[in-house]
Amino acid sequence: MNKPRRLQITNYRAASHWGKLLLALLTAFAFIFPIQTALAQGPTPTDDEVNRIAKQLYCPVCESTPLDVCPTEACRQWRDLIRTMLAEGKSEEEIQQYFVAQYGARVLAEPPNRLATYLVPAVAILLGAFLLFRGFQMWMKPVTADEDETEQTAKPAQDPYVARLEEELKKQK
Amino acid sequence: MTETSIPAPRRGVPIWVQIIIWVFLVGLLAIVAMGLQRAQQGTVQPGQVIDNFTLSLFSGYEMDGKSEIHLEDLRGKVVVINFWASWCKPCEQEAAELQQAWTEYEPTGQVLFLGVDYVDTEPEARVYLKKFGITYPNGPDLATRISQYFRIKGVPETYFVDQDGVLQYVQVGPFTSIDQIRAQIDPLIK
Numbered sequence: 001m002n003k004p005r006r007l008q009i010t011n012y013r014a015a016s017h018w019g020k021l022l023l024a025l026l027t028a029f030a031f032i033f034p035i036q037t038a039l040a041q042g043p044t045p046t047d048d049e050v051n052r053i054a055k056q057l058y059c060p061v062c063e064s065t066p067l068d069v070c071p072t073e074a075c076r077q078w079r080d081l082i083r084t085m086l087a088e089g090k091s092e093e094e095i096q097q098y099f100v101a102q103y104g105a106r107v108l109a110e111p112p113n114r115l116a117t118y119l120v121p122a123v124a125i126l127l128g129a130f131l132l133f134r135g136f137q138m139w140m141k142p143v144t145a146d147e148d149e150t151e152q153t154a155k156p157a158q159d160p161y162v163a164r165l166e167e168e169l170k171k172q173k
Numbered sequence: 174m175t176e177t178s179i180p181a182p183r184r185g186v187p188i189w190v191q192i193i194i195w196v197f198l199v200g201l202l203a204i205v206a207m208g209l210q211r212a213q214q215g216t217v218q219p220g221q222v223i224d225n226f227t228l229s230l231f232s233g234y235e236m237d238g239k240s241e242i243h244l245e246d247l248r249g250k251v252v253v254i255n256f257w258a259s260w261c262k263p264c265e266q267e268a269a270e271l272q273q274a275w276t277e278y279e280p281t282g283q284v285l286f287l288g289v290d291y292v293d294t295e296p297e298a299r300v301y302l303k304k305f306g307i308t309y310p311n312g313p314d315l316a317t318r319i320s321q322y323f324r325i326k327g328v329p330e331t332y333f334v335d336q337d338g339v340l341q342y343v344q345v346g347p348f349t350s351i352d353q354i355r356a357q358i359d360p361l362i363k
Contacts, residue, residue, distance in 0.1 A: 059292065060292050060317055061292055072260070073260035074258065074260040074292060074293070077259070077260060077293070077294045077297050078294065080294070081294045081296075084296075100316075101315065101316065102313065102315060102316070103292060103316060103317055104316035104317050104318070105316075106317075128197075131190055131193055131194065134187075134190060135186045135187065135190040135194075138186065138187050138190075139185065139186050
């Protein structure tokens with residue numbers, strides 16, 4: 001009679017032991033998993049954090065409106081995506097790269113930082129300034145007397161009819 | 174006695190400067206004209222052979238296990254290219270009709286529907302596709318290359334390309350009935 005009772009007690013203890021272990025594991029998981037998830041996702045980004053990136057982007061659907069103030073549904077979705085990516089721990093640069101890959105470089109408020117982007121306008125402006133400067137310089141410079149005479153004497157030689165006419169006029173005088 | 178001072182004659186702008194300035198101005202005008210022409214051009218027109226493009230497909234919306242579609246591989250089939258977006262309300266009007274038409278034509282093997290998701294986010298696009306039970310190949314218009322080639326003016330727009338790769342019809346705006354879709358596809362099936 002005692003044996004079964006003892007066995008029962010032993011079984012109860014064993015069950016209690018495993019139960020405690022299971023409970024401890026579950027408790028540990030319950031604490032660890034939310035912490036891990038929270039660490040992976042990070043805190044929910046604020047509107048300011050989202051808008052800091054959004055104002056550097058333009059949705060192709062609403063071309064002249066920056067993403068941070070654009071009221072359309074498409075832009076709201078883009079802002080949500082930025083929020084999600086920030087929560088996933090993506091950097092500002094990574095998010096911009098993703099948007100460029102998905103929608104093209106035209107979504108950027110500033111053109112991509114390439115040498116030609118800045119070099120071509122700078123060279124064009126310098127070349128234009130040089131041409132204008134040289135043009136005005138030569139235009140404003142008075143013609144010297146020698147050059148004027150040369151031009152005067154050169155003209156009749158260029159046109160035989162004019163030369164003849166001038167000759168006739170001289171004779172009449 | 175009044176003395177009139179005759180100003181010294183000035184040189185004219187040298188000819189090479191004039192030429193460069195005129196070339197620059199003409200070039201500038203040409204660029205502006207090209208931009209204006211492109212803006213007023215509208216979509217690609219029927220009769221034009223559509224150049225090859227590649228459409229990356231969403232997972233779950235691949236074609237024969239391929240995650241990319243090249244238009245040139247689809248010669249011999251009528252291709253219906255539908256531009257849509259999850260944020261586009263008029264697109265929802267035609268979503269069911271398009272899927273119904275795809276269900277009708279898919280068994281023939283002569284027609285292929287392609288959904289090109291324009292300026293959209295993938296999570297929202299997937300919600301839309303699931304909502305309307307769309308099963309034909311779909312993918313994002315990466316870097317808006319495809320929509321720029323077709324010069325779309327908005328969504329939805331649908332392009333019907335025949336077996337030889339020639340554009341036959343452009344539907345701007347949503348279809349209002351499945352008969353509208355059939356009316357474009359049936360004459361193209363040889």
